[in-house]
Amino acid sequence: MNALIRSDRAVTLVGGGPVAAGEVAAALDLAPVLVAADGGAAAALEAGQMPLAVIGDFDSLDPATRAAIPAERLQHVAEQDSTDFHKCLSRIEAPLVLGLGFAGGRMDHMLAVFNVLVRLPRRRAVILGPEDLCLLAPPSLSIDLDPGTPVSLFPMAPVTADSRGLEWPVQGIGFAPDGQGGTSNRATGHVSLNAHAPKLLLMLPRAALPRLLDALPGAPGW
Incomplete structure (x- = not known):
């Protein structure tokens, strides 16, 4: 699969789940390239940050948020066979992806994220939750x-x-x-x-x- 984002720096990926105030800025201090997964673009804008790209099927991207983002940064992936997290992680080549807004919400969404970590073992990602973090253990x-x-x-x-x-x-x-x-x-x-x-x-x-x-x-x- 062709990458949409190639970076030699770590990437902050914001999803559509709960994101506490200040989390985006704190993550960007560690992973300075910002990408949003579909509706996660709203949390990015609320934090005063414009994502380099928004990737997803856009079923949870509200019209006002979509209108605020330059069209060339909207990377629409129409297929419905994968989650937005899978769509993003499979299309980002970076040393590390820090994921916000993928834990602490619906259980089925969180389990789907764990599934993707295992399905894409060559993509190094750390998912940040309210109290803990999760990653695929390396060799x-x-x-x-x-x-x-x-x-x-x-x-x-x-x-x-x-x-x-x-x-x-x-x-x-x-x-x-x-x-x-x-x-x-x-x-x-x-x-x-x-x-x-x-x-x-x-x-x-x-x-x-x-x-x-x-x-x-x-x-x-x-």
């Missing part, structure tokens, strides 16, 4: 965490992993969506995690974002 990740930091692992398909620095090591566990999960593990300090397939979601507190962003450039991709 290996080495991150400094404070002792006691919650670390949750959720399998989207059968998968194994190994770890150092977790209170309950995960090696030898056969994770599966309908079997063993890894909810509410805890860091004992520096954590090394190796996922053996691109099927394992990693969830950390939102406060761990700066340390995650420090760690991700050294983590290999799928």
Whole structure:
């Protein structure tokens, strides 16, 4: 699929779900290229920011918001077989995508986002929720965490992993969506995690974002 956005800098992607005041500006400090997913354009404009592009089928893009955005920035994708998050992530080539407005709303939307993270493993994306964050665990990740930091692992398909620095090591566990999960593990300090397939979601507190962003450039991709 041809990319609509190619950037050597991280991208902030704003979706149509809840976005707290100040979140867009804070995300842009970390990921300075702004893209909106369909109705997420309204949150971008409310934050005083004009997105570089708006990508989606535009079924949730209200007329006033659409009229405020230059026509050349509106990237209409008509097909209805994928979500707006999938439409966007599959068309953005960047070192990292920070997703706002994709968690904390409807459960079916959030589950669809998790599905896309696994379906597009070569796109590195971190989804920011009100209290925590989620990403597809890379093949290996080495991150400094404070002792006691919650670390949750959720399998989207059968998968194994190994770890150092977790209170309950995960090696030898056969994770599966309908079997063993890894909810509410805890860091004992520096954590090394190796996922053996691109099927394992990693969830950390939102406060761990700066340390995650420090760690991700050294983590290999799928």
